[in-house]
Amino acid sequence: MTTRVIVVGSGVAGLTTALELAVRPCVEVTLVAKAPLAQSNTAVAQGGVAVVTAPADTAALHVADTVAAGAGLCDTDAAEVLCAEGPAAVGTLIRRGVRFDQEGGRLALGLEAAHSHARIVHAGGDATGAAISSALIARxxxxxIVVRENTTVVDVVVEAGAARGVRLLDGEVLTADAVVLATGGAGQLFPFTTNPAVATADGVAIALRAGAVLADLEFHQFHPTSLATPGNHLVSEAVRGEGAVLIDADGRRFMTEVHPDAELAPRDIVARGIAEQMARQGGAPVRLDATGLGAGFLAERFPSIDAVVRSQGLDWSRHPIEVAPAAHYAMGGVRTDRWGRTSVPGLFAVGEVACTGLHGANRLASNSLLEGAVFGERVADAVLEPSAAEPFDRARWAAPLELDVDGGDDTFGRTDLQHLMWSAAGLSRDADGLQEAADVLARWAPPATTDAKAAEDANLWLVARAVVAAALARTESRGAHFRRDFPLPEPGPAVHSTLVGVRHA
Structure with missing residues (x-):
């Protein structure tokens, strides 16, 4: 009997899942993308893939670094899966045509923040995501695999409590035995983001409307260094790994006073350190000083960043460049087990849209591309194995918070929503700001999904409400979630948040 599977999304997670399924007997795969296939968070990822390849490095050390960065909230079992299966997954990427950079006949390795070893493999210098995307699309x-580009999925079709297909913007229904959400992130919740325009939280909203449990939505990572110019082009953490430093308006290096690891501290610490320094200097951006690396090295190691910087009339080999934090990665998402299974039978999630607990409260740099490759393979296995989802450690997962998903009557624009989220649910939050944001969002009405942008705005509105609700409920500071009114973590074991949508109107 043939198993029909719909995969929604064309980043490394979706492409890996689809390609893995396509080689299995009696499986029909349809890959749906709302834009051209190459438009994804994967395609713009710079730094690389964190994976153990050096003799002095071990999977156990990679796990330890992942758990340490996650601020007490990582699911250690998920981290062990990632780090143990990572080398084989990277080998599969290489067999599928990804050409990682080499040095002396071996994979070239970079160092990034919070890693105890240089273990970041990269391609094209700083174009790793683009190399992965193009290689997998070519496969x-x-x-x-049936590919449907420029096709917007608005909902999962749920029958008798199980996912049985998807509904498209034009009303067409695609039926399937399983649906895999691999739709990426939610950076467009905020006005300043390193994410592309397609990152509009679609999969999280779709899953919420389908009745799936969500988790850890309050944890959104803000990358410390984006160019402080329109577009917020990412300046990879690998630049700091190679020796660039952060300086204030007076040319003074300031991160040494914030954390012993200075510029290579965990991302949440560096991002808040920059934000606090910007506040001290009247909101002006800080500067990243890479002048000591030299023009030739910058052009060879970071060709994409170098081209963008120089296109804006800047010479970062001679003068420091202005940088500021920007929304970068959602640690939370659709709650899954370690095989991508959600709380809705037949519905799977993988990659940034999913939450296994792997990243905890703060993702370790360059674990995201690896996650898509490792868990994409696992989801393909799980789709064809109808066993029940693995039980979570109930002591670490809170009872679901109920979110009223009904809206009000007021209209809104995407820019209004983004600026509300930046001020109330950005790098630092407090109860007053979050409650005000919750009240405003509740008064707004989601737009009718008459076109693709309206569908995206409806998804952003719903996920914004969920993020604010989760952030209000977590009365502590942990990792990327910083509460000015609760600046310390709660004592005792950290607990994952969970959330479900209900209708009260």
Whole structure:
């Protein structure tokens, strides 16, 4: 009997899942993307893939670094899966045509913040995501996978409590035995983000409307260094790994006073350190000083960043460049087990849209591309194995918070929502700001999904409400979630938040 599977999303997670399924007997795969396939968070990822390849490095050390960065909230079992299966997953990427950079006949390794070893493999210098995306897209040809680009999924079709397909913007229904959400992140919740325009939280909203449990939505990572110019182009953490430093308006290095690891401290610490320094200097951006690396090295190691910087009339080999934090990665998402299974039978989630607990409260740099590759393979296995989802450690997962998903009557614009989220649920939050944001969002009405942008705005509105609700409920500071009114973590074991949507109107 043939198993029909719909995969929604065309980043490393979705492409890996689809390609893995396509080689299994009696499986029909349809890959749906709301934009051209190459438009994804994967395609703009710079730094690389964190994976153990050096003799002095071990999976146990990679796990330890992942758990340490996660601020007490990582699911250690998920981290062990990632780090143990990572080398094989990278080997599969290489067999599928990804050409990682080499040095002396071996994979070249970079160092990034909070890693105890240089273990970041990269391609094209700082174009790792683009290399992965293009190689995997090329493998679709002749795979038998049906590809539907520029096609917007608005909902999962749920029948008798199980996912049985998806509904498209034009009303068409695609039926399936399983649906895999691999839709990426939610950076467009905020006005300043390193994410592309397609990162509009679609999969999280779709899952919420389908009745799935969400988790840890309050944890959104803000990358410390984006160019402080329109577009917030990412300046990879690998630049700091190679020796660049952060300086204030007076040219003074300031991160040494914030954390012993200075510029290579965990991302949440560096991002807040920059934000606090910007506040001290009247909101002006800080500067990243890479002048000591030299023009030739910058152009060879970071060709994409170098081209963008120089296109804006800047010479970062001679003068420091202005940088500021920007929304970068959602640690929370659709709650899954370690095989991508959600609380809705037949519905799976993988990659940034999912939450296994792997990243905890603060993702370790360069674990995201690896997550898509490792868990994409696991989801393909789980789709064809109908066993029940693995039980979570109930002591670490809170009872679900109920979110009223009904809206009000007021209209809103995407820019209004983004600026509300930046001020109330950005790098630092407090109860007053979050409650005000919750009240405003509740008064707004989601737009009718008459076109693709309206569908995105409806998804952003719903997920914004969920993020604010989760942030209000977590009365502590942990990792990327910083509460000015609760600046310390709660004592005792950290607990994952969970949330479900209900209708009260």
């Amino acid at each position: 679709l040809e002749g795979s038998g």
